[in-house]
Each structure stands twice: as structure tokens, then as C-alpha cells.
């Protein structure tokens with residue numbers, strides 16, 4: 001039999017993973033007076049949250065109304081957080097999102113119109129802008145002479161590690177505990193089958209509920225907790241790398257005022273940083289990152305990224321900029337069908353898993369919804385389309 005001391009300390013819920021989802025879930029539970037302990041193997045924001053673009057939006061989610069609605073609800077929570085705590089504390093910047101096409105490209109114009117029409121039908125703020133207004137909003141951008149733009153004023157950006165640090169601070173202020181450099185290494189279950197404790201190298205934490213928010217490591221955590229491999233299928237996650245370049249602090253003050261994206265097929269996107277630089281990424285370059293030999297730094301890809309951005313922003317046309325910039329590759333946890341997976345493991349009673357792409361946009365909302373489910377025992381309506389059992393025939397109750 002285990003001694004009483006081996007079982008200490010006790011938590012209502014143990015959260016495993018100190019990325020944005022983990023701290024958001026922990027905060028939402030602490031707000032509901034659950035005693036929470038969050039375990040992070042390395043340090044807070046060591047995973048995707050530490051290397052993310054941080055675009056908060058529902059603008060790019062226009063193929064599926066249910067998913068758009070989830071993201072739009074996520075944005076409403078950010079508006080609430082901003083009103084309560086202020087942008088500075090959250091590490092957030094506003095100004096909306098501005099994308100443009102060359103008006104001579106009829107296919108691009110058609111899809112821009114479609115996107116704006118759909119966003120407006122779905123009550124998400126979006127408007128069509130012509131060249132004069134585009135230039136007023138972003139005077140430094142070299143727009144094509146026939147440019148047409150989409151402006152989504154509600155979109156925001158955030159320095160995710162600052163936000164995660166803020167959420168962690170709220171958890172601590174509500175009596176929750178955050179343990180860094182303390183991985184979960186096993187899960188122990190009662191004879192009856194329910195979760196009894198999360199095991200760490202520093203001892204066991206007795207708890208009846210654990211929430212796994214390990215990002216790309218979620219499948220490994222699920223395998224550790226599950227007694228049936230079927231749970232592995234429910235929480236399958238692809239790893240999708242993404243290159244981000246940040247120009248040095250103070251290098252681009254006032255260069256752009258908001259998130260900007262030339263819709264020219266490159267997938268290039270830029271935003272200001274809190275430190276007075278710009279952050280850049282490009283979907284077209286990300287698609288080729290998998291070809292990078294292991295251990296090789298993506299210097300050439302970073303130079304290519306800055307070079308393609310310089311076509312739109314002359315100030316970035318500086319050959320020495322790559323060497324002075326911060327270059328990082330983050331790895332996105334992307335569920336098999338691209339949509340969030342939130343819910344209980346079928347074969348590990350008391351254990352929940354949460355994973356999503358667009359996790360920065362969705363974390364505060366998913367945190368609240370999962371806390372509601374844990375508190376009430378009922379799955380909130382907004383989560384119903386995103387249950388893990390959609391991937392297999394058997395339902396989880």
C-alpha cells in the first residue's frame with residue numbers, strides 16, 4: 001500500500017503541458033475554484049507557444065461555419081480580456097488585419113469578394129477597401145496600382161509567451177501551482193479504473209482529473225495514460241513546422257501598423273512586434289521546410305522570406321537584415337482533420353486531452369469550455385463537433 005505522504009500533494013486537477021492551452025485551462029479551472037497544479041517538462045512556452053505568429057482571428061476560417069463561429073467566439077473572449085486587463089498586460093496589439101490582391105487578377109479578386117461576403121454574412125467585421133484607403137492605413141506598403149483589399153478590424157496579434165506568462169500569473173494569484181522542469185512520466189489508476197495520481201520525478205500528485213495539453217507531444221501523453229490503443233487514434237496529431245523571422249528590436253518602428261498579407265500566392269504574412277520590429281512567415285516556405293536536412297539552420301529560407309517581404313516594404317530591403325534577425329522554427333500541432341480535439345480519453349477515466357491548431361486564438365475559449373465540462377459533467381454545445389470520438393466508430397460518454 002502507498003503511504004499517505006507518497007500521495008501528496010493533492011490537486012483537484014493536474015494539467016500537463018505549459019503552453020497556451022495548459023495555462024488557459026488552468027486559469028479557467030482556478031477561476032472556478034478548482035485547486036490546480038500545472039506540470040511543464042521544460043519551461044512555460046517551450047513548445048509551439050514560444051514560436052508562433054500569434055494572429056488572433058476568425059477571418060481566415062471561412063470554409064466551415066461551425067469552426068468560424070468557434071473562432072469568432074474566441075475573439076469575443078479576447079475583446080473581453082482586453083477590456084478587463086488591457087493590451088499591455090496581455091502582450092497584445094490591435095489595428096486589425098489588412099490583405100490585398102492585385103485587381104488585375106480576376107480569380108484573386110473573386111476569392112477576395114467571396115471571403116468578404118461570407119464574413120459579412122456570418123457577422124464578422126470585414127470590409128472591401130480600395131487603393132486610397134489601403135494607402136492611408138499602411139502608407140509604407142507598396143500596393144499594386146489596381147489593389148483591392150480586405151480589412152478585418154477585429155483581428156489582433158499577440159506575443160504568445162507574454163500572454164501565457166500573464167495567464168500563469170492569474171493561476172498563481174488564485175492559489176494554483178505551476179511546476180516547471182517537472183514532467184508527467186506516468187499515470188496511476190485505482191483498481192476500479194479511475195485516475196488516482198499523476199507521477200512525476202518529484203513524486204506523485206494525487207488527483208482524480210488530469211488534462212493533457214502537450215501540443216505535438218499529446219499523442220505520447222495519451223499513449224502513457226490510455227489502456228486501449230484506440231485512444232491514440234482519437235488524438236492523432238500531425239507536426240507541421242513553420243519558419244518565423246523577427247527583425248531586431250527597434251528596426252521597424254511604425255513600418256506597419258497591423259497584420260498585413262499580400263494575397264499573391266506566397267502565403268507571406270507580417271505583423272509588428274512589441275519590441276518595434278516585424279515578424280514574418282510564409283506558408284509557401286513552410287511547405288518546403290520538411291526538406292531541410294536535420295540540424296540545418298533555415299538561414300537561406302529566412303533570407304528568402306525577407307527578400308520576398310521587401311517587394312512590399314522597401315525598408316526590409318537590407319542584405320544584412322537576415323543576420324541580425326531572430327530566426328525560429330515552431331512546430332504546429334495539427335489534428336488529423338485540422339479541427340480541435342477536446343474531450344475525455346475513452347480508456348482512462350478522469351483524463352482529458354486538448355489539442356488544436358490556431359491554439360492562440362482558441363485557448364482562452366477552449367480553457368473555459370473544458371472547465372465548464374469538468375465542473376458540470378456536461379459537454380458544452382460549442383465543443384460537441386470537436387469530440388475525440390469523431391475519429392472512430394465507438395462513442396465516448
Ligand SMILES: Cc1cc2nc3c(=O)[nH]c(=O)nc-3n(C[C@H](O)[C@H](O)[C@H](O)COP(=O)(O)OP(=O)(O)OC[C@H]3O[C@@H](n4cnc5c(N)ncnc54)[C@H](O)[C@@H]3O)c2cc1C
Pocket residue numbers: 016017018019020021022039040041042043044045046047048049050051052053054055056182183184185213214215216217221241242243244281329330331332333354355356357358359360361362
Ligand atoms: C509557426 C507557427 C505559426 C502559428 N501561427 C498561429 C497564429 O497565427 N494564430 C494562432 O492562433 N495559432 C498559431 N499557431 C498555432 C499555435 O501556436 C498552437 O496551436 C499553440 O501554441 C499550441 O499550444 P499548446 O499549449 O497546445 O502546445 P505547446 O505550446 O506546444 O505546449 C505544449 C507543452 O507541453 C509540454 N510537455 C510535453 N510533454 C510533457 C510532459 N510529459 N510533462 C509536462 N509537460 C510536457 C511541452 O514542453 C510544451 O511546453 C502557430 C504555430 C506555429 C508553429
